[in-house]
Each structure stands twice: as structure tokens, then as C-alpha cells.
Amino acid sequence: MTSGSDNILQFLLELDPFDKLPKSMVERLATVASVKYLAKGEHIAFSALCERRHLYIIRKGAIEQRTSLKKLRSRLGEEDQFGFTFLEPIKDSEDGYQAHAIEDSLLYLIPHAYIIEVCHHHPEFKDYFAAAAKTRLHSAVNCIAKKEEKSLFFRTVGELASENITVADCNDSIKKVAQQMCGSQRSSCAVILQQHAIVGIVTDRDMTHQVVSKGIDTSLPIKRVMTPNPIIIKRDDKVIQAISLMLQYNIRCLPVVEGHNVVGLITTTHLVHNHRTQSLFLIEKIKYASSPNALSALKEERAMVFQSLVESGVSAEIQGQVMTMIMDAFTRRLIQLSEQVLGPPPCDYAWMVAGSHARNEVHMLSDQDSALVLSDKASAADRIYFTHLAMQVCNGLDAIGYPLCSGNYMAAAPKWNQPLSRWKEYYSKWIASPEYNRLLSISVFMEVRCIHGNADFVGELQAHMHQTIYGNPRFLKALTRDAIETSPPLGIFNSLVLEIGGEHSNTLNIKKFALNLIIDLARIYSLSAQGSQTGTEERFRYALEKGALSKDSCDSIIEAFRFITQVRLRHQLSQMKQGKIANNNINPDAFSSFERKHLKEAFKIISDLQSVAKLKFT
Structure with a gap:
């Protein structure tokens, strides 16, 4: 290997995605690579007539890519690569594309044929060199996940599920099902079938709270006390999906199915034995916290959840959903504790969240975007009650680690603590005249979700917003x-x-x-x-x-x-x-x-x- 190709080799061995290829393959690419110098102002033109195609890597300098219509596509610097498009047949729309040197630039050129050879011998790297940016990005997202592929989050439900589960018919007596659950293979849950289809579920807690405590006749059919339409999970689903379902629906066990057959049970007990998921069940602790100080003491566990999710490489969508459910739980509990102190609410209301919280995209920097939608019957005295309620909840969330909104878009602000009719007036005004300040306000409250109280208020408000937007074409233009x-x-x-x-x-x-x-x-x-x-x-x-x-x-x-x-x-x-x-x-x-x-x-x-x-x- 010449000194020139040795320099190229050392450079490639530290450059994505070549750093993931076998060294012998990278050595081969380094020996066939050529060097091209472009003085500032020079360019490389690409067209459908190109016979010699290469992947270009910028070693020094800067390149500006422009279309045949001179539109800027991107500016590239050291270590950037281009020429992916030309690893596949050139599209008509890209005929005439040019790469201009905006500084004196040194490029390494790897012939198209050798990149094809890499993809042939190592097909797992094909996406890294795909012409479509979306394919390369998808590969990059998966690459991060694969680093933690063997973590608990990525194991299948079937690997953790217990086979100890009772399966009963909906017409079996309560007593018979209870005896089956207490049999030699004790089960904390019974799945109830009707003509081989899952129609319900009964847990040992149900037996205590729904049967024993109420003195129900145990000769009655189990369908009288079962929970209908239970949430189930497939054997091949990932553990993170089971966790997400348990948090979302506040349940402790999930029947595991394969096809139409019940094959096992996964419970919170199976999961909390592993320290990486134990913190995910802090929702249970939040639910029973006795004071705002007790909730504030749980903020470190919230940080642990975030760390586990990020390090496990789960999708951003799942991370957002789990962190949102935790923020929901903190907010609901603070509302409940505040109502215990202030007394029951004097009228109907909805606690509405907005922004990333409403989009189910909460992260560690998510602040508070919230509002109160009150009944139109709310009096001035009622408004004072809700002002105190909102201040306690917002300050409590701040102590937990959800910062106060810097723009003051919070329920504690009088402007965002209004009757439903007043909220409708807000939206009508914002949409009719979307000047900057009004556009900012509706941008904050474009996504809203009720997490406590009368959800119909928020549903009615959302319907009003959308109807008003669709009746005003100017609004979409202003938003764009x-x-x-x-x-x-x-x-x-x-x-x-x-x-x-x-x-x-x-x-x-x-x-x-x-x-x-x-x-x-x-x-x-x-x-x-x-x-x-x-x-x-x-x-x-x-x-x-x-x-x-x-x-x-x-x-x-x-x-x-x-x-x-x-x-x-x-x-x-x-x-x-x-x-x-x-x-x-x-x-x-x-x-x-x-x-x-x-x-x-x-x-x-x-x-x-x-x-x-x-x-x-x-």
C-alpha cells in the first residue's frame, strides 16, 4: 500500500459508515480510491451521460451542491460524502446537478463498482449507501437501537412471560375459576373465553374486590365479574410495548397470545425484578403519593426512566409516550391533592395540556403548557377557586422538574383560566386575524388534550377550532x-x-x-x-x-x-x-x-x- 492510500485508509477507518466494515474491505477501497483537487470556483457536473461514477468524500475544503436550475441543495464540509444518487440510475430531475467548490477542496473518489461490491458482499451495509436519504436515515436510526439490541426492552414478551395462566369459559362458575387459579400452578389471572375468543379477564384482585368484599354468590358465571375486552399482547411483541400498555391503561397483567391461543401471562412482577424497568412503574408510586413533597421526591426516578429509555435505544415515539404518561400521572395526582386541600371544585372544568405534552412527545426539557376550561356557569368566586388550584398544581410540577412556561402559557395565568365560551372566542379571533402574537398563541394551543375533568369541554373546543380553520383559507397560508x-x-x-x-x-x-x-x-x-x-x-x-x-x-x-x-x-x-x-x-x-x-x-x-x-x- 502506498503512503497515499495508507493516508486514505486511516481516514476511512474513522469515517462512518466505513468504520463498520471489515478492515480488509476498507483496505481494498483505499487502494482503488483516487484523489481529486478542485480549486475554488471549479465544479463537477453530473448528467445521465456520466459513465464513470464515484462516491465523493471531502477530505479538505467545502462543496456547494446545486440543481440544474441553480437551486442550492446543500453545503458540505470535511468528512461529508456525496454522489449517493449516482449509485443508482440517474433520475431526469437530477440531470445537470453540479457540485461547486466554494473553497479549495481535496476529494477522495471511490469508484461506483467497488461500492456495489461492498454491498454485494455485505448486504447489511446496502442502506448506508442508498441513493434515498430517507433510507440512509432509517439505517442510522436502527444503528443506534442495535447497539442495545439485547437489552430487556428489546426482548420479546414470550421470553419473560409465565406459562402459569388459567383459561376458563365465560359460563364457568366463579368458584370453579377461583379453584383453578389456586391450583398446583398458581395463577394471578384467568383469561375468559367465549367460543374460543377472548372476551374477558379476571385477576386475583378482582376476586377479592369484586367477589369476596361484595359477597357475590360464587355459583354465578364468571362473566358476571370479569373485566370485558381485555388488553392483550402478542408473544413476539417487545417488552417495551408491554410496559407502554401497562402504563397507558394502568393494568398489572397482560395475557400473551399466539394467533388465537392464550400462551402465557406477563405481569408487573416479571418486569420490576429487572432494575432497568422498575423505575418505569413509578406511576404506581405517583398514584398513591400523599403530598406534593412526596411527588417531588420522585423526580430522580423520572430521570432514571429517561436514561433507561434513551440508553435502550427505543424509538423516540415510545420514549415520548412513556414520559408523557409519567407527566400525566404527576399532573393528575397534584390536581387531586389540591382538590383535597381546597375542597371539591365548585363547577365542571377540564385541565387541558398543550404543546409537547398534548402531542405525547414529552422529554426532559418539556415545560408546562396548560390551561383550564371552565363551565360557562362559573362565577367570579369559582374563578378564584380555580386560580388557587392552578397555582398549586403549576408550582408542584415545577418542584418535580417540569419548569414553568417562560411565555406564561399556563393554567395559573388568568388569561388561560376561562369558561368554554371565552376559549371559543379566543380561537375565533386568533384564526380570523393571525397576526404574530395571535399566531403564537394558537401555535401553543394548536394541540390540546384533556387529562383531568370534563373531556367533553376540550372535545367541543377542538371541534370549534377545526371548523373555524377550515372556514378560513387565509389561516393556513399565514401558518405556512x-x-x-x-x-x-x-x-x-x-x-x-x-x-x-x-x-x-x-x-x-x-x-x-x-x-x-x-x-x-x-x-x-x-x-x-x-x-x-x-x-x-x-x-x-x-x-x-x-x-x-x-x-x-x-x-x-x-x-x-x-x-x-x-x-x-x-x-x-x-x-x-x-x-x-x-x-x-x-x-x-x-x-x-x-x-x-x-x-x-x-x-x-x-x-x-x-x-x-x-x-x-x-
């Missing part, structure tokens, strides 16, 4: 114009959009310049199809279903959202481990080659969808 004012950072990383001044100077705010843009786009596309969903991914999927978004665009933006969210969450965890206060501001120098490459691809996907939204909706 606001959403595309901020662009993702397409530049090379030493020219990113960085914070200027203050404690976060020269860092990238990944929330402001990436995640918020995706959330805004999800709103726009969902509303354009008259959708009422609140979650980011489900909004994109709904827009696809209704034909408002192409499948390629939908898949691409969801993969971008997942990858950027993972980067954000791992950054937050890293800061927590260092004893720092977690934030959304990342020093670009802290990005690995892996993160830098895929973040740029994600930013490009966001920019492309913004361009489409601008043409389509404004």
Missing part, C-alpha cells in the same frame, strides 16, 4: 408563511445557524432550527387534509392517507424527525450525566462524523418539504 420563515442549517458545520451571545453562544439550537420546523410542517399538512390528530408522526401519516403528502416525502420527513429527536435526547442525557442542566443547544464540534452526516441529510429533507409547502399553500 410563519413556518417557513426559519430555515434548517444547510451550511457546512462551521457556518451553521448558531446562537449569538449569551450562555449558549456558538451552539446550534436543534429545537428551533430543526424539530420545531418539522412540527410546524406536520400541522400544516394535517390541517390541509382537515385532520384533527395531535402527534407529529400521526399527522404526517394522515396527510399521506388523504393524498396531501407523497409517500416518499412522508417516509423521509418521519425518518428525519426520528433521527433528530434521537440526537436531541442523547444530548440531553449526556448533559445530565455531566451534572449540567439539559438544554437544546449543541456545540457543532461535539457532533460525531455519524451524527454530522445524517443531520445534514435530515436538514435537507426539512428544507425540501418547506419548499413544497411554500408552493402548495401560499
Whole structure:
């Protein structure tokens, strides 16, 4: 190997994805790689007539990619790669694409044929070199998960489930089922069948609370005391799915099925024996906490849950759902404790959450976005009661680790503690005249969810909001114009959009310049199809279903959202481990080659969808 190819080898061995290939394969690529120098202003042109195709790797310098219409695609710096598109037949829309050197640049060129050879001998690496950015991002997201593939979260339910489960017919007597549950293979649960279909479930607690304590005649059929339509889980589902279901429905056991057959039972006992999931059941502790101070004492366990989820590599969607259920539980318990102190509420009301909390996307930085929707019969005296209630709950959440909203979008603020009719007036005014301040307010309350009280109030308010939006086409245009004012950072990383001044100077705010843009786009596309969903991914999927978004665009933006969210969450965890206060501001120098490459691809996907939204909706 020559000194030149040796330099290339050392460079590739530390560069994603070559660092994951066998060294012998990387050595082969280093020997066939060529070096190309581009002076500032020179360019490489690609067309359908290209015969010699390469994967280009920037060793030094900076490259700007432009389409045949001179539109900027992206700016690339050291260690970045391009030419993926030309590993597959060139599309007409990419004919004439050019790469311009905006600095004197040194490139390494690996012939197309040898990349194909790598994919042939190591098909697991095919996605790393795919022409579609969404495929490369999907591979990157899975790569993070695979590092912890053997963790408990990724084991199947069947591996942990107990085979000790009673199966009974719905017409069997209560006494007979109880005897079966207490038999030689004691079971804490009985699954009830009717003509071989699961129709109910009975636990040992049910036998105590529903039968013994009430003096029920045990000769009656078990269907009289069973819980109908039980939640079940498949044998091949992952443990994290079982945990999520238990938290969501506040249940202690899940029948495990294979096809139509009941094959076992998984309970909280099976899971809490493992320290990595024990903290996930702090919801049970929250439920029975006797004071706000007792709840505040549980905030360290909340941090443990977050760490377990991030380190286990579960999807950002599951992380958000679990952290949301925990925030829900803290909020509900604080409301209950406050009502015990203040007395029962004087009228009907709903505690409404907004923002990431309403989207089921809670993380360690999620602050409080909340409001109170009161009955239209609420008096001035009633309003005073709810002001005290909201102040106690909001201060309690702050003590637990959910910061007060810096914009004061909280139930404790009088403006957001209003009767239902007043809330309808708010939405009508915001939508009719979406100037900046009003657009900001409706952006906060675009996603709302009731977590305590009269859910019909929030449902009625959501219906009013959507009807008003659909009757005012100007609103979607205004929302789109606001959403595309901020662009993702397409530049090379030493020219990113960085914070200027203050404690976060020269860092990238990944929330402001990436995640918020995706959330805004999800709103726009969902509303354009008259959708009422609140979650980011489900909004994109709904827009696809209704034909408002192409499948390629939908898949691409969801993969971008997942990858950027993972980067954000791992950054937050890293800061927590260092004893720092977690934030959304990342020093670009802290990005690995892996993160830098895929973040740029994600930013490009966001920019492309913004361009489409601008043409389509404004």
C-alpha cells in the first residue's frame, strides 16, 4: 500500500459508515480510491451521460451542491460524502446537478463498482449507501437501537412471560375459576373465553374486590365479574410495548397470545425484578403519593426512566409516550391533592395540556403548557377557586422538574383560566386575524388534550377550532408563511445557524432550527387534509392517507424527525450525566462524523418539504 492510500485508509477507518466494515474491505477501497483537487470556483457536473461514477468524500475544503436550475441543495464540509444518487440510475430531475467548490477542496473518489461490491458482499451495509436519504436515515436510526439490541426492552414478551395462566369459559362458575387459579400452578389471572375468543379477564384482585368484599354468590358465571375486552399482547411483541400498555391503561397483567391461543401471562412482577424497568412503574408510586413533597421526591426516578429509555435505544415515539404518561400521572395526582386541600371544585372544568405534552412527545426539557376550561356557569368566586388550584398544581410540577412556561402559557395565568365560551372566542379571533402574537398563541394551543375533568369541554373546543380553520383559507397560508420563515442549517458545520451571545453562544439550537420546523410542517399538512390528530408522526401519516403528502416525502420527513429527536435526547442525557442542566443547544464540534452526516441529510429533507409547502399553500 502506498503512503497515499495508507493516508486514505486511516481516514476511512474513522469515517462512518466505513468504520463498520471489515478492515480488509476498507483496505481494498483505499487502494482503488483516487484523489481529486478542485480549486475554488471549479465544479463537477453530473448528467445521465456520466459513465464513470464515484462516491465523493471531502477530505479538505467545502462543496456547494446545486440543481440544474441553480437551486442550492446543500453545503458540505470535511468528512461529508456525496454522489449517493449516482449509485443508482440517474433520475431526469437530477440531470445537470453540479457540485461547486466554494473553497479549495481535496476529494477522495471511490469508484461506483467497488461500492456495489461492498454491498454485494455485505448486504447489511446496502442502506448506508442508498441513493434515498430517507433510507440512509432509517439505517442510522436502527444503528443506534442495535447497539442495545439485547437489552430487556428489546426482548420479546414470550421470553419473560409465565406459562402459569388459567383459561376458563365465560359460563364457568366463579368458584370453579377461583379453584383453578389456586391450583398446583398458581395463577394471578384467568383469561375468559367465549367460543374460543377472548372476551374477558379476571385477576386475583378482582376476586377479592369484586367477589369476596361484595359477597357475590360464587355459583354465578364468571362473566358476571370479569373485566370485558381485555388488553392483550402478542408473544413476539417487545417488552417495551408491554410496559407502554401497562402504563397507558394502568393494568398489572397482560395475557400473551399466539394467533388465537392464550400462551402465557406477563405481569408487573416479571418486569420490576429487572432494575432497568422498575423505575418505569413509578406511576404506581405517583398514584398513591400523599403530598406534593412526596411527588417531588420522585423526580430522580423520572430521570432514571429517561436514561433507561434513551440508553435502550427505543424509538423516540415510545420514549415520548412513556414520559408523557409519567407527566400525566404527576399532573393528575397534584390536581387531586389540591382538590383535597381546597375542597371539591365548585363547577365542571377540564385541565387541558398543550404543546409537547398534548402531542405525547414529552422529554426532559418539556415545560408546562396548560390551561383550564371552565363551565360557562362559573362565577367570579369559582374563578378564584380555580386560580388557587392552578397555582398549586403549576408550582408542584415545577418542584418535580417540569419548569414553568417562560411565555406564561399556563393554567395559573388568568388569561388561560376561562369558561368554554371565552376559549371559543379566543380561537375565533386568533384564526380570523393571525397576526404574530395571535399566531403564537394558537401555535401553543394548536394541540390540546384533556387529562383531568370534563373531556367533553376540550372535545367541543377542538371541534370549534377545526371548523373555524377550515372556514378560513387565509389561516393556513399565514401558518405556512410563519413556518417557513426559519430555515434548517444547510451550511457546512462551521457556518451553521448558531446562537449569538449569551450562555449558549456558538451552539446550534436543534429545537428551533430543526424539530420545531418539522412540527410546524406536520400541522400544516394535517390541517390541509382537515385532520384533527395531535402527534407529529400521526399527522404526517394522515396527510399521506388523504393524498396531501407523497409517500416518499412522508417516509423521509418521519425518518428525519426520528433521527433528530434521537440526537436531541442523547444530548440531553449526556448533559445530565455531566451534572449540567439539559438544554437544546449543541456545540457543532461535539457532533460525531455519524451524527454530522445524517443531520445534514435530515436538514435537507426539512428544507425540501418547506419548499413544497411554500408552493402548495401560499
